Amino acid sequence: MKNIAIFTAILLAGTAVTPAFADDRGGKNNRPSFEELDTNKDGSLSKEEIEARGMGRFAKMDANSDGKLTAEEIVAQAPEGKKDRAERRANRMIKRFDKNEDGAISMDELPRRAGKMFDRIDTNSDGKIDKAEFEAAKAKMGGKRGGHRNADKSE
Ligand SMILES: [Ca+2]
Numbered sequence: 314m315k316n317i318a319i320f321t322a323i324l325l326a327g328t329a330v331t332p333a334f335a336d337d338r339g340g341k342n343n344r345p346s347f348e349e350l351d352t353n354k355d356g357s358l359s360k361e362e363i364e365a366r367g368m369g370r371f372a373k374m375d376a377n378s379d380g381k382l383t384a385e386e387i388v389a390q391a392p393e394g395k396k397d398r399a400e401r402r403a404n405r406m407i408k409r410f411d412k413n414e415d416g417a418i419s420m421d422e423l424p425r426r427a428g429k430m431f432d433r434i435d436t437n438s439d440g441k442i443d444k445a446e447f448e449a450a451k452a453k454m455g456g457k458r459g460g461h462r463n464a465d466k467s468e
């Protein structure tokens with residue numbers, strides 16, 4: 314359960330496995346905006362839109378396009394000087410998701426469905442995340458100045 318939530322949080326936060334994944338342009342904050350995620354521009358985010366984003370990131374990291382992410386591919390995204398850290402995270406991530414133990418994460422090993430986390434963000438349960446819900450979730454996850462708010466416990 315926790316893993317799913319974590320991965321979805323990663324997708325939503327757009328920070329991928331490590332904050333070192335700054336986008337190509339070297340921005341420090343590459344969280345996708347609501348507008349970016351809302352690919353069909355209907356003003357809300359569907360599960361499909363959230364998942365598409367995750368798959369796009371996956372594809373981008375999958376340098377040799379074999380449908381799996383190795384630690385090397387993940388680390389390759391990190392800028393020089395941050396590789397150590399990225400490697401630790403990559404290994405942890407692989408340990409967590411690599412079900413068939415081939416040392417790489419394939420798309421189907423990832424909890425692709427936004428699932429529970431999505432439902433939690435979708436506070437009015439209409440199956441879509443609207444902007445207010447998105448912002449609320451971001452605030453909760455970012456939590457920088459929110460301090461120690463003990464959101465809700467994932468069981
Ligand atoms: Ca949409």
Ligand SMILES: [Ca+2]
Pocket residue numbers: 411412413414415416417418419422
């Ligand atoms: Ca695997």
Ligand SMILES: [Ca+2]
Pocket residue numbers: 435436437438439440441442443446
């Ligand atoms: Ca909603």
